[in-house]
Amino acid sequence: MSESKLRVGVAGLGRAFTLMLPTFLKDPRIQLVSATDPQPLACAQFERDFGAQCVDSVEDLCARSDVQVVYIATPHQLHASHVELAAAKGKHILVEKPMALSLGDCDRMIQAVKRAGTVMVVGHSHSFNAPILRAYDRIRSGEFGSVRMIHSLNYTDFLYRPRRPEELDTEQGGGVIFSQAAHQLDIVRLLGGGLVTSVTARTGAWDPQRPTEGAYSALLSFANGAFASLSYSGYAHFDSDTWMEKVGELGQAKNDVDYGTAKRRLATVQTHEQETALKAARNYGAPDWKSNLDSKLPSKHQHFGPLIISCDKADLRPVPNGLWIDGESESRLFEIPAPIVPRQEVIDELYNAVLFQKPVLHSGAWARATTELSLAILESARGDKTVLPKYQIEPTHSL
Ligand SMILES: NC(=O)c1ccc[n+]([C@@H]2O[C@H](COP(=O)([O-])OP(=O)(O)OC[C@H]3O[C@@H](n4cnc5c(N)ncnc54)[C@H](O)[C@@H]3O)[C@@H](O)[C@H]2O)c1
Structure with missing residues (x-):
């Protein structure tokens, strides 16, 4: 196992995973080591494609010592609990957008990662x-x-x-x-x-x-x-x-x-x-x-x-x-x-944060501020009013 690769375990082998797959395959800094999904056909395909074992649950995935980063590509409403599981096992996290469906869940995710002292990148989003x-x-x-x-x-x-x-x-x-x-x-x-x-x-x-x-x-x-x-x-x-x-x-x-x-x-x-x-x-x-897997990019x-x-x-x-x-x-x-490498910028951010402690631009606090605005759009439209957000932050570093 090379020191310079991020060993990734995948939670959720659906559409988002297939969109990240060309990135994972082309970027030499990534090694897919395990996955979990309730769909047996997806797991069987993963095992064939990567010669890597699928496990029964996100808990089992996070318990594996060879998983260093958990890529969470499960439906939105599961992001918060899956981030908590991964952080509790000391894993770094790449979690799909939207970060969560409520500011309370965003806070839970930020706190879990803070307690663990690990890295969380929220993405991919097209701002990458x-x-x-x-x-x-x-x-x-x-x-x-x-x-x-x-x-x-x-x-x-x-x-x-x-x-x-x-x-x-x-x-x-x-x-x-x-x-x-x-x-x-x-x-x-x-x-x-x-x-x-x-x-x-x-x-x-x-x-x-x-x-x-x-x-x-x-x-x-x-x-x-x-x-x-x-x-x-x-x-x-x-x-x-x-x-x-x-x-x-x-x-x-x-x-x-x-x-x-x-x-x-x-x-x-x-x-x-x-x-x-x-x-x-x-x-x-x-x-x-x-x-x-073999298609032209x-x-x-x-x-x-x-x-x-x-x-x-x-x-x-x-x-x-x-x-x-x-x-x-x-x-x-x-x-x-x-x-x-498509979406290489996502891996740049994750890799540099995990290996070199570089600040994360698409952090939990950043993505909470974006989630706050999604909720504000709904609140403004439903209440016919202007909404004043409270959790906004500036981008934290220059590239
Ligand atoms: N960044 C992007 O371009 C992009 C594109 C598509 C989806 N997404 C995001 O990815 C997330 C998933 O969306 P999708 O379109 O891939 O949905 P999907 O339904 O295609 O895939 C979700 C997968 O998660 C699996 N799953 C459900 N519960 C699970 C569990 N408890 N443990 C493990 N796996 C579980 C499902 O079986 C399914 O295979 C969403 O949050 C979505 O917003 C991002």
């Missing part, structure tokens, strides 16, 4: 994307003056992809506010300075067959005077990847013939059970699972929709192949070479 981090870096250099205004927009078919029943129930973390706003808020907070002072929002739950929020618009004010508008539609007919050079969220080229696929596929099922089965059938190890960076950051001296646009900067005297694309 290289073009976003490049924009963050350039803004922090001060060369463009202050950030004044941010616009972030995303139009997708999110609500019509196959879902588990709880993914369509807001109280259980369903809808776009927990799953999708977590990405958009993380990006906007990072670029706007982190300290949001007010949130005014409207949400839309327009499809009675899928009774959760599928859309929102939010206006955020920052302590530094900047403001940001965020809009998301998971009901969209228009696909805003069209404005991102027809590159999809994962950096993949989009094909016009795929237009409307989610709704067509959903039309083949009638009940929640059938829909859950449809989702599960494409999961890791299931009959319709298409292995991405996307040549563009991941993104979360069109984004413009207006500063005193320039407008910045993170795009799939770099960062556009429209400045005082020139308009220029600063290209960022295609990623060799």
